[in-house]
Amino acid sequence: MQAKTFIRMSGLGGQGVVTAAHILGSAAVRSGLLSTVNPFFGAEKRLAPAESYVRISSQTIHERGEVLFPDIIMIFHPHVITLGKSYTMPFFDGLQKQGKIIINAPEPLPLNESERAQLAALNARLYYISATRLALEIAGTELSSNIAMLGALIAVTDLVSQQALEEALAERFGGTKKFVASGTTAALDDVLKSKFTKLAQLMDKNIALIEQAKSSIQEHVI
Amino acid sequence: MITQKIVDPDYLFFQSERSKMFITGSEAVSEAIKRANVDMAIAYPITPQSESMHLVGDLYAEGYLKDYFRGENEFSVMSAVAGAAMGGVRVFTATGGPGTMRAFEMFPTWAGARLPVVCAFFTRGVNSPLTIQPDTIEMAYMLDTGIMIFHAENAQDLYDMLLKAFVIAEQPEVHIPVGVFADGFFVTHTRDEVSTAPADLKLPAYDPYSSPVPVMDMNNVPLRQMRDPFVMKSNFISYAAHASWQQEVAAAAQRARRYIDHYLGGLVESENPGADIMIVASGTAVSQGRAAIIAAAGEGIDVGLLKIKCLRPFPTEEIKALTRHCKAIIVPEFNRIGWLAREIKAVVEDNSKVVDGPRVFGGMTMPTEMILESIRRCSA
Amino acid sequence: MKSDLWQISPGFEEVMPAEYRELVDNGPFGKKLGVADMGTFKELLEEHPLCAGCGLALSLRLTLIALPNPEDTIIVGATGCSSLAFPQVSVHNIHSLFGNQNAVATGLKRALSLRFPGQVKDVVVIAGDGATCDIGLEAVVHSWFRGEKLATIMLDNEAYANTGGQESGMSRIGTVLNMAPQGKKFSKVNFPEIAKAAGCAYVAVAEPSRPKRLEQAVRRAILVAREIGPAYVQLFTPCPTNYKFKPSETLSLIKKREQEGVFQTMEYLSPEAEAYIKQIEEAKR
Incomplete structure (x- = not known):
């Protein structure tokens, strides 16, 4: 992998955008890399725009705050693009050359001429995954869409191994210690846990979801 | 029942084994307070501070602190913190941005009353329209309140500075408050690697009678402060009392330098x-x-x-x-x-x-x- | 308090001020004195710098005499006329700011409970009507909501007196005062009812023309606060300077108000407080 990979995740509040970033950062640290993770600095409200950022590197990471120039962009909900529910417009603003975009949508979204031209000029690679549908089908709750997105991510990058991701997931939901990204994510964690009768079930279903997501992601030629 | 071993501050900071944790700045606050032998903490929610005081509340529930409650606003919280410090316990709180401004009247009085309060400030903008975004403008207002001001670069600094702040603030020749500032969100909500001392170690307890001013407990002299109140008098004695005390508070901060050099490795x-x-x-x-x-x-x-x-x-x-x-x-x-x-x-x-x-x-x-x-x- | 704490170290007797030596020789600590003993012992308040005829000064003096355990009482005050007297009071007392007295007292009481478990450490708040009803309302009422074990005493002179006679929430409707040039436009706040609703286990209104009744209210409040929960005492303390009557008429003004039916004393005890006070007072007999 390149020395530094900066990732921007955009979605709607309650989708687990912040949680996904924290799990990915933990997985990176478990893989012996360095990472910093932070959310967009706003009042988090469910269905309002939410953004989080992950930096992964083999060297010390000094930069703080929002990732303005991402190597990877993950879009957790079509409305980020179609309704402009985003803090960053257009959704690929700042994307670096050869950058990757992963979008959660049941079918490719209509991009206009200019958008396609800009993405082509960057040699960007665009992927789609129906993460919400997979989450509902396999984990039985759309709260797991973020896990499907992480599964999709590891299918098209070698940032972290699946094992590291699973360990980070177990740490997040399995431990007795509260994993705090923010007060509201802590509350949603409790909701998520209540959807699974047993913690083991939560883990098993989410691991199955990661597997399914890996094989379901599809590249869309720009 | 939590059992922690009391160790010398130098041991806790410099000699004990360190382990790495991948945690947010808010969690770093909790890790510091866990090892700080704090008696009491008082909380009030404000973004981006709230998570840190939630976690301190969890420490109380686990038995690391003896008392914890949510006050009614930041001015009252800072006042209650002052009362607790005057009563002779080690006390902690945190705020930021508009909370800092709401409580502002208290900070010069903390310094003037020689209270070794440690407070974390997580900076946030204070303009209208309302903002919750990071901005360090409140630090400009805080600079000349008489309290000592440390500024953390990241979660590691925040952990180290908070723990060390108690030790520096409580030196008898210093004995003034320390504000440990960290940039809201950039530090509080950012997950990063932090190296920490073992969780079964903690600082020695605060000795209230190391205070250079009387503890308000009716267990020490003097029982009467003065023969004639200078508070609102216009006379030379009054002017001289206030002037010399302001200088003394400033001098106390200067006397902290050697402890800051020792514990923080310099200013x-x-x-x-x-x-x-x-x-x-x-x-x-x-x-x-x-x-x-x-x-x-x-x-x-x-x-x-x-x-x-x-x-x-x-x-x-x-x-x-x-x-x-x-x-x-x-x-x-x-x-x-x-x-x-x-x-x-x-x-x-x-x-x-x-x-x-x-x-x-x-x-x-x-x-x-x-x-x-x-x-x-x-x-x- | 350790019993020898107020003693003078040998060799220092000569240099200590006369009024302090008097306090050592003839003070109230550990003696369980009361208003009936006035004039026979050295009081906690050494003179006072307040106006002639000040109802607040007299009430403060009586309150200090009424403290059940002065040797283990810490007072939290606030800005106002009373803050001029407190530096001359011989118990530890705090004047922090204007309006934060119940918040400071909350922290102090909790700290002392941690440091002296099982020992008597009475934290008593004594502040004016402006400090209690106006600027400090939030801190006062929230300390009651939380059930803090504090006795809160309002010295009600129906105005901001120290700043020159401005209207307060406790001034009566129609009264012309500074900042109410056309007369106050809303009624005197019914603070005792607020105290009851906010959870005080003991509420009383008293005044200094009946020292015994005032003493009883203060004592009961402190005892209830020690064991049961928050307590509130409102003392009517007329201000001759700002209300422009003769200093000699302070007590007669209280009586006149009573005759006119616009002032009355009251006492409320929660059932728990009542049982507790009854038990203590019967044990004494």
Whole structure:
């Protein structure tokens, strides 16, 4: 992998955008890399725009705050693009050359001429995954869409191994210690846990979801 | 029942085994307080501080603290903290932005009453329309309240500075409050690696009778403060009492220097100190500066860094000495007014070489490129 | 308090002020004195710098005499006329700011409970009507909501007196005062009812023309606060300076108000407080 990979995740509040970033950062640290993770600095409200950022590197990471120039962009909900529910417009603003975009949508979204031209000029690679549908089908709750997105991510990058991701997931939901990204994510964690009768079930279903997501992601030629 | 072993501060800070945790700044607060042998904490929610005091509440529930409650607003919380400190216990709280402003009247009284309160401040903008975004403007207002001011660069600093703040604040010849500042969100909500001491160790308890002023417990003298109240009198004795006390509080901060040197390794820290261009910064701006220095090196430009860890007492001599040789001093800041640039200009011998900025405000992240631009202009 | 704490170290008797030596020789600590003993012992309040005829000064003096355990009482005050007298009071007392007294007292009481478990440490708040009803309302009422074990005593002179006679929430409707040039436009706040609703286990209104009744209210409040929960005492303390009557008429003004039916004393005890007070007072007999 390149020395530094900066990732921007955009979605709607309650989708687990912040949680996904924290799990990915933990997985990176478990893989012996360095990472910093932070959310967009706003009042988090469910269905309002939410953004989080992950930096992964083999060297010390000094930069703080929002990732303005991402190597990877993950879009957790079509409305980020179609309704402009985003803090960053257009959704690929700042994307670096050869950058990757992963979008959660049941079918490719209509991009206009200019958008396609800009993405082509960057040699960007665009992927789609129906993460919400997979989450509902396999984990039985759309709260797991973020896990499907992480599964999709590891299918098209070698940032972290699946094992590291699973360990980070177990740490997040399995431990007795509260994993705090923010007060509201802590509350949603409790909701998520209540959807699974047993913690083991939560883990098993989410691991199955990661597997399914890996094989379901599809590249869309720009 | 929690069992922790009391150890010498030097052992806890410098000799004990360290382990790495991948945690947010808010969690770093909790890890520090867990080892700080704090008696009481008082909380009030405000973004971006709330998570830290939730976690301190969890520590109370687990038995690490003896008392904890939510006050009714920041002014009352800071007042209750003062009452607790006057009653002789080690007490902690945290706030930020509008909370700092709401409580503001209390900070000079903490210093004046010689209370060794440790308070974390997570900076946030204070303008209208309302903002919850990071912005360090409140620090400008806090600089001359009489409290000592440390500024953490990241979660590691926050953990270290909080723990050490208790030890520095409680020295009998110091015994004034310490505000440990960290940039809201950039530190509080950022997950990063932090190395910590074992959780079964803690600082020695606070000794209330080490205070240079009487503890308000009716278990020590004097029972009467004065024969004639000078509070609202206009006479020479009154003026002299107030004037000498203000000087004494300021002197207490100066007497803290040797403890800050010992525990924090100095009021400042430098990187590549001989360079012609120096970045002088505190807080998150230091991290952005470090990234800019690496980028500048890639362009063949040699840049050094002076990180200010302690703003009160102010490292006047250190800044003078470390910037005397250089041609340009760049002061990146996360506020509109440039209070740090003002402070630097007031102490360097030739203040025409101080570059006023770059600055971002309103919550913006400072792109490394912005500092790099300033560097390029200075080297041209 | 350790019993020898107020003693003078040998060799220092000569240099200590006369009024302090009096306090050592003839003070109230550990003696369980009361208003019936006035004039026979050295009181906690050494003179006072307040106006002639000040109802507040007299009430403060009586309150200090009424403290059940002065040797283990810490007072939290607030800005106002009373803050001029407190530096001359011989128990530990705190004047922090204007309006934060119940918040300071909350922290102090909790700290002392941690440091002296099982020991008597009475924290008593004594502040004016402006400090209690106006600027400090939030802190006062929230300390009651939380059930803090504090006795809160309002010295009600129906105005901001120290700043020159401005209207307060406790001034009566129609009264012309500074900042109410056309007369106050809303009624005197019914603070005792607020105290009851906010959870005080003991509420009383008293006044200094009946020292015994005042003493009983203060004592009961402190005892209830020690064991049961928050307590509130409102003392009517007329201000001759700002209300422009003769200093000699302070007590007669209280009586006149009573006759006119616009002032009355009251006492409320929660059932728990009542049982507790009954038990203590019966044990004494």
